[in-house]
């Protein structure tokens with residue numbers, strides 16, 4: 001079947017089937033018809049990655065990775081380069097919005113059981129993307145070479161010294177010297193330029209895995225036939241574009257009117273190895289991990305716990321023993337999920353405060369609860385919980401909803417089918 | 418209707434989450450030093466809000482304060498004399514900027530390779546009071562006066578904090594032991610600042626005849642410093658208004674289109 005009447009398109013497609021591919025993955029790609037707006041965040045993450053790469057390439061054309069010039073060169077971008085302020089503020093706030101979108105995307109997956117068979121690898125590739133994003137953002141934050149850039153880099157790289165025996169050698173190797181300095185800045189820049197393209201490639205695999213079995217949906221049941229789905233285009237292309245446009249309004253409000261809201265004022269002071277800032281805090285999106293790190297009195301164990309807090313996500317598909325995907329049909333897990341969300345916010349707050357008084361207690365309880373959630377509650381609840389009866393198909397659930405109360409969407413957390 | 422309910426909630430959620438997370442991420446400087454500071458003075462500014470712009474007269478008066486007083490100790494290395502010109506600057510003409518720059522001498526090398534002093538040109542960055550950090554430290558009792566270019570963005574509280582510093586000098590309360598050469602300031606973390614009170618009533622004679630009270634001077638110089646920390650602020654806000662208007666229209670159109678596309682589907 002020809003994808004187009006256009007002779008040129010046919011000629012190309014016969015030799016390089018890009019049009020067939022697009023037709024297959026967009027026009028024919030069947031998607032559940034009951035997706036709610038939480039399903040917009042995957043495409044939003046893709047758009048954010050694109051924005052980061054485009055603005056990043058423009059910044060790189062004017063940025064100088066040397067300890068003497070980095071701060072000045074960023075300021076020059078802000079003050080003298082045409083629309084340099086726009087590129088810089090888009091990139092700086094873009095990192096935050098990329099994480100907001102990605103975290104919502106991940107919690108969406110946790111709520112609707114999108115990691116469960118046959119989507120385990122899809123989920124694990126997502127966790128790989130999260131890890132790469134964290135590394136990229138951490139190294140990017142070092143580039144403007146402000147006080148927080150320098151001291152953040154010092155604190156985080158120093159963590160590796162906790163490993164017995166080889167720890168100090170690892171740190172020296174990471175630094176390329178005996179302190180965070182020019183070689184450190186240079187390699188971070190090289191990697192900061194490289195990793196987003198690695199992320200891009202992993203996103204490709206992530207989408208390949210997605211298109212193998214298609215999207216999960218708020219009901220968490222498989223599509224049984226054509227009555228359950230709609231072609232991705234035009235239904236979800238339009239829905240995604242609408243969501244994107246609405247999201248960009250929020251992004252633009254921050255970029256144009258509160259560009260430094262999410263940043264740390266300390267980073268507008270040039271790096272000074274002789275003067276430690278009163279408080280060394282990472283960017284907000286890394287605060288929960290920082291809280292877990294500091295919750296444990298032993299440095300090595302703290303570092304291990306911090307890494308474990310991400311790695312535990314890899315095995316979530318096997319930790320969750322429930323037969324049912326969507327929390328919509330899981331009366332107990334549904335509540336435990338929200339506790340995890342609260343826990344993540346609490347850990348974020350802990351990470352922003354000095355480990356004193358009540359914050360130590362909250363940090364420890366929050367850390368224990370985090371691991372308890374994944375390692376104990378997930379398997380146990382899956383065994384003991386009695387899920388609500390599943391609807392026979394997406395189409396029937398949709399029809400029922402039309403007659404009665406709301407079903408999918410945000411309302412899904414409240415109403416029973 | 419589902420979309421009508423979910424979307425505002427979502428947008429609000431994102432903004433609130435961002436704001437909540439941002440707040441604790443910057444502990445107030447004063448708290449960090451383990452000292453109580455009074456709340457920052459509540460002053461209003463011409464540049465506040467989405468449509469606020471810099472009052473050009475205040476900018477010029479603020480620049481006068483910087484030139485006559487602060488520039489004795491503080492550099493502003495990131496700002497050029499050129500920046501002062503035109504509507505995006507302080508409103509000076511090219512000729513005025515040239516004259517302003519020429520009042521300063523700057524170290525350079527002549528065509529024979531000999532070090533010389535020459536009058537500054539508009540393309541030069543503001544001439545710094547000290548040749549290097551050690552000289553600045555020696556001249557100021559061991560404390561380095563920080564560069565003021567980014568000052569407003571580099572402190573919690575921004576404009577209000579710097580206004581507080583400039584108007585917050587007091588006699589040290591009884592029982593507070595002051596280190597030598599230090600001055601008591603309400604808003605500085607730890608209250609002991611190495612800067613002597615730089616502004617008093619009538620510290621300058623304003624070129625435009627405005628009465629030079631301490632509050633007026635502080636207000637003007639802070640307005641100038643806020644402009645200097647982000648000289649593109651007005652351009653940014655103007656661009657933002659256009660972008661957001663466009664996005665609002667586009668979101669409306671796309672919402673209609675999306676509803677049309679979905680109108681034939683039970684979902």
Ligand code: HEM
Nearest residue numbers: 052053056057059060063092095136137140141143144196
């Ligand atoms: C996954 C995508 C990316 C993330 C999460 C990210 C994150 C960041 C962050 C957090 C900063 C510090 C911003 C600041 O506080 O000033 C930064 C700076 C920078 N990034 Fe990226 N970035 C990404 C992609 C890229 C790409 C692809 C390039 C180059 C092609 C790039 C080039 C730069 C440059 C030159 C800077 C220094 C200028 C500055 O600090 O504003 N970035 N990045």
